[in-house]
Amino acid sequence: MSRGTGAGYDRHITIFSPEGRLYQVEYAFKAVKAAGVTSIGVRGKDSVCVVTQKKVPDKLLDQTSVTHLFPITKYLGLLATGMTADARSLVSQARNEAAEFRFKWGYEMPVDVLSKWIADKAQVYTQHAYMRPLGVASMVLGIDEEKGPQLFKCDPAGHFFGHKATSAGLKEQEAINFLEKKMKNDAAFSYDETVQTAISALQSVLQEDFKATEIEVGVVAEKDPVFRVLSTEEIDEHLTAISERD
Amino acid sequence: MGDSQYSFSLTTFSPSGKLVQIEHALQAVGSGQTSLGIKAANGVVVATEKKLPSILVDETSVQKIQLMTPNIGVVYSGMGPDSRVLVRKSRKQAQQYFRLYKEPIPITQLVRETAAVMQEFTQSGGVRPFGVSLLIAGYDDNGPQLYQVDPSGSYFSWKASAMGKNVSNAKTFLEKRYTEDMELEDAIHTAILTLKEGFEGQISGKNIEIGIIGADRKFRVLSSSEIDDYLAEVE
Numbered sequence: 001m002s003r004g005t006g007a008g009y010d011r012h013i014t015i016f017s018p019e020g021r022l023y024q025v026e027y028a029f030k031a032v033k034a035a036g037v038t039s040i041g042v043r044g045k046d047s048v049c050v051v052t053q054k055k056v057p058d059k060l061l062d063q064t065s066v067t068h069l070f071p072i073t074k075y076l077g078l079l080a081t082g083m084t085a086d087a088r089s090l091v092s093q094a095r096n097e098a099a100e101f102r103f104k105w106g107y108e109m110p111v112d113v114l115s116k117w118i119a120d121k122a123q124v125y126t127q128h129a130y131m132r133p134l135g136v137a138s139m140v141l142g143i144d145e146e147k148g149p150q151l152f153k154c155d156p157a158g159h160f161f162g163h164k165a166t167s168a169g170l171k172e173q174e175a176i177n178f179l180e181k182k183m184k185n186d187a188a189f190s191y192d193e194t195v196q197t198a199i200s201a202l203q204s205v206l207q208e209d210f211k212a213t214e215i216e217v218g219v220v221a222e223k224d225p226v227f228r229v230l231s232t233e234e235i236d237e238h239l240t241a242i243s244e245r246d
Numbered sequence: 247m248g249d250s251q252y253s254f255s256l257t258t259f260s261p262s263g264k265l266v267q268i269e270h271a272l273q274a275v276g277s278g279q280t281s282l283g284i285k286a287a288n289g290v291v292v293a294t295e296k297k298l299p300s301i302l303v304d305e306t307s308v309q310k311i312q313l314m315t316p317n318i319g320v321v322y323s324g325m326g327p328d329s330r331v332l333v334r335k336s337r338k339q340a341q342q343y344f345r346l347y348k349e350p351i352p353i354t355q356l357v358r359e360t361a362a363v364m365q366e367f368t369q370s371g372g373v374r375p376f377g378v379s380l381l382i383a384g385y386d387d388n389g390p391q392l393y394q395v396d397p398s399g400s401y402f403s404w405k406a407s408a409m410g411k412n413v414s415n416a417k418t419f420l421e422k423r424y425t426e427d428m429e430l431e432d433a434i435h436t437a438i439l440t441l442k443e444g445f446e447g448q449i450s451g452k453n454i455e456i457g458i459i460g461a462d463r464k465f466r467v468l469s470s471s472e473i474d475d476y477l478a479e480v481e
Contacts, residue, residue, distance in 0.1 A: 015256050015374045018266075020273025022377075043304075112307065116330075123327035129252045129372040152307070158327025161298070162307025176300055183302060 013129040024133060025126050028156035031135030032082035037068070038169040039081045040201050041139045042179070043151040044194030047221035048141040050079040050151075051198040052169075053206070054216050069218045069229055073098045075108055076142040077218045077227035081168040083135035090136055094118060111142040115152035115160045123158030133157075137168035141218065143225040167201075175205045191221050192241070199235075200242050209243070212236040252372025267375055268368055271324075271397035274377035275409060278323040280444055281310075282408035282416055283381040284437050285392040289430035289460035290383040292321040292392075293437040295410075295445065296455045311457040311467050315340045318353055318384035319457045319465035323410035324397075325377035332376060336360045353384040357393040357401050365399025379409045385463045412444030419443055430460050438473075438480050450474065 010017040014024040039052035052068050070078045070091040078094060080087030097117055101109040118138055125133045133156040140152045153168065154160040165183050167175030178201050189197060195217065203209055212235040220227050230238075257267040281294035294310050311321045312329075314336045322329035339359045343351040360380065368375045375397045382393045394409065395401040406424045408416035419440050428436070437456065442449050451470030459465040468476075 009256075013256070016267055016270030016274060016377070018270055018273070020270050020275070020277055020377065022374075119327060120330060120334075123331060126327065127331075127367070127373055127376075129256060129374070157325075158330075162304035163302055164304055165302045166300075176302060180301055 014126050014133065015129070022126055022157075025157045028133040028135050032137045032156065032168065033170050033172070035082050035084075035135075036170055037081060038167065038171040038175060038202065038206060039068070039079055039137075039139065040165075040167045040175055040179070040198050040205075041079065041141065041151045041153070041163065042165045042183075042189070042194050042198040042201070043149050043163065044189035044191060044197075046149060046223070047189075047191040047194050047219060048143075048149045048151045049195045049198045050077070050139050050141055050218045051202050052079055052081065052216050053202070054214055063213065067216060069216045071227050071229075072114065072140075073102070073108060074226055075220070076111060076114060076140065077220065079139040079141070079218060081137045081139070086134040086136045087138075090118065090121075090134060090138065093121070110144050111140055111150040111152055112144070112162065114142075115140045115154050118154045119158045119160035122154060122156055126156075126158055139166065139168065141220055142227065143220050143222055149220065149222065165197075165201075167205075171205045175201055178204055191219075192238070195219065195230075195238050196242050196245070199238055203242070210239065212239060254371050255369055256372065256374060257368045265368065265398070268398045271375040271377050272379075275324040275379045275397065276411065276413065278325070278378070278410045280408065280410040280412040280416060280441065281321045281323045281381060282406070282420065282437060282440055283321065283383050283392045283394075283404065284406040284420065284424070284428070284433040285383075285390050285404065286428045286430045286433035287426070288390065289385060289433070289458060290390045290392050291430065291433045291437050291456065291458045292319060292381050292383045293441055293454060293456045294321050294323070295441060296453050298453075305452055305470075309455070309467060311455050313465055314356060314382070315344075315350060315384075315465075317350060317386060317459065317463040317465055318356060318382060319459060319467075320380050320382050321455075321457065322378045322380050324379060328376045329378045329380065332360060332363065332378065332380065335363050350386065352388065353382065353386050353391045353393070354388075356384075357382050357395060361395045361399045361401045363399075364395060364397060368398060381407060381409065383457070383459060384465065385459045385461065390459070408440065415444050416440050430458060434458065434476055435480050438476055442480075449477065451477065 165179040212232040217230040451473035
């Protein structure tokens with residue numbers, strides 16, 4: 001217990017370390033990476049696309065049951081990167097919250113309101129000792145009535161920002177570097193460009209070409225503001241377009 | 247608050263009589279982005295750096311300076327998520343006061359209640375102190391006021407103050423430049439110059455935020471183009 005200053009619990013529960021850090025929160029970020037999956041989100045002029053790897057570790061697993069992409073309402077999607085069980089718990093609560101919002105206030109929960117709710121919940125876990133932070137980084141996407149396409153990312157620390165493009169998971173930093181270059185000139189991507197930028201970013205960062213069954217793609221577009229998961233055929237079309245372009 | 251298994255305080259006295267968790271919380275504040283406030287004769291200005299982790303972040307989705315009531319604003323240094331909790335609680339308290347007395351809450355009262363919340367989290371079971379210091383600025387019947395609240399829950403009224411990474415340089419700069427009869431416009435220029443002192447990189451309307459309140463008693467956050475105009479004046 002006499003490990004320098006502090007009671008020595010600063011690594012076990014979310015109390016401050018002597019340098020003013022929260023180790024449990026930092027470890028939660030590591031847990032997001034430990035899942036071994038990278039996700040990417042891109043916001044275009046009138047659409048948003050999120051992409052993630054679909055790692056099925058065992059051939060005996062039912063592939064259709066392995067997913068990190070969850071509809072929260074008809075119009076809002078959530079891509080969870082990190083610990084699957086924590087993700088499911090969060091999605092379940094988010095679905096409840098969004099449904100209550102719609103019932104209470106009479107209009108659909110906007111993207112930024114849901115993201116704030118998720119982030120505020122994450123903050124509670126960083127301050128109360130009885131619950132650990134969730135090992136999940138969430139990307140929430142949807143079309144906002146007033147602001148258009150929106151992409152938000154929430155992390156275990158309780159931060160949330162709107163993004164033009166972002167990444168989470170194992171190769172997060174490499175992906176962000178790649179996307180910064182692509183979006184430097186305030187690019188306003190069309191729907192196809194948005195999807196293809198997201199997929200090619202993932203391919204470039206992981207340095208492998210995917211088959212349509214190895215990735216999951218979720219989109220919302222202004223012309224059809226419903227959250228949709230693309231079918232393998234649609235993903236194949238985009239993959240073909242990318243390889244022909246290169 | 248907290249689960250029954252944690253009905254003991256995590257913030258306890260060290261043998262030398264210090265509350266180390268609070269000291270660590272102050273460290274967290276000290277590594278946060280610089281923010282400052284200046285009380286002028288006819289208003290108050292608060293300002294903060296708004297450095298975002300990547301150019302991919304949509305800076306219009308982030309607003310660090312928040313309103314607690316139409317005539318009271320707040321800026322923080324330290325952990326953003328913690329500040330959201332305090333803003334939410336304070337807004338509710340302000341509204342409860344208004345519902346009871348049909349009068350806007352005086353700034354001193356709101357500051358006192360916010361500080362009480364922060365103190366609670368240094369003593370209650372199973373929670374850690376807030377990792378933020380707040381600068382609360384407002385204009386009420388007692389004129390323009392600026393308060394700083396620390397993670398311990400102690401608060402003081404300031405003529406000008408700074409928090410975060412560059413606190414000592416900023417405070418020295420403010421001490422030199424502050425005058426009692428400063429007008430709000432001068433205060434805004436001084437605030438920008440103070441931020442500029444410790445700023446790494448190119449300062450612009452996109453990576454700082456400024457909030458002002460004048461005798462009109464309406465707190466508002468300046469748009470990035472307004473900030474750019476002030477920056478041009480200061481050059």
